Amino acid sequence: MVKVELAKEFPLFENFTEKELQEIANYLDYKVYPKDEVLFEEGDPGDKIFFIVKGRVGLYRPDPFGNMVRVAVSEEGTPLGELSFFSNKLHSSKGVALKETHALILTREGYEKLKEEDPQLAIKLLEEIARIIAERLKEMNKKFVDTTCFIWGGPKK
Template sequence: MVKVELIRNFPLFRNFTEKELREISEYLDYKVFSKGEVLFEEGDPGDRIFFIVKGRVDLFRPDAFGNPVKVAVSQEGTPLGELSFFSNHFHSSRAVTPKETHVLILTREGYEKLKKEDPQLAIKLLEELAKVISERLKEMNKKFVDTTCFIWGGPKK
């Protein structure tokens, strides 16, 4: 369980009531990672979601020669690992903290317990995470269009 103050200002939880914040705090853990610590390796199971409270996480993938290449950065105020978590797949990158980073953690066990004890709150959490994932997808689509100069006019009438 974490202090409500840690999640109250987290963007993902801004639409949660005080009662919901208190309840969801019971399912979250809090951890501080030092500079250079690994949250997960490529191939690790996606068994937790990280909510970056302070700091950031760099994501790396190996290039054709096995050298690590930074492919993304997750800033404070964002969730991390939710795609692997909900797809029940392994992580496709290595996550490293370039500086001290504070995170909230929702484990698979905690999420299953939340679903069982308060399905409505679990649904609300899922909906908020779906919004984040949708925004990321829109951003990736825009980058794809900008990079390839691909123009899609939408469905034909």
């Protein structure tokens, strides 16, 4: 029942009915990561989506000198690892809990089982994840345009 209650708090699941949440909870794992614990390494298989219910995860990549540099932070209420998961690629960064982090986890095995047993619910989940990815991309595009227009003096008229 813990997973259902946590899923209710997660924004991605806000459009799901109680019955759908109870069904999805059957396919989710739950884990608490202490501060500084590694969720995944760069180069690990993207075989899980982490739904960060509470906490923060830093994403790190090596710079040209081999120093690990934080390139992003995933806050509570956001999915993590979904791009590697759906592209079936290796993680391109290292994920580390910046403070105690509680996560619901959808494994590849769980997702395949969900698709087989309840394809409509799997589609709904996928659509919600796609919505979040689209919102992030739109935000990144806006930041890119704002930055490049500042650097270049804006679009030519």
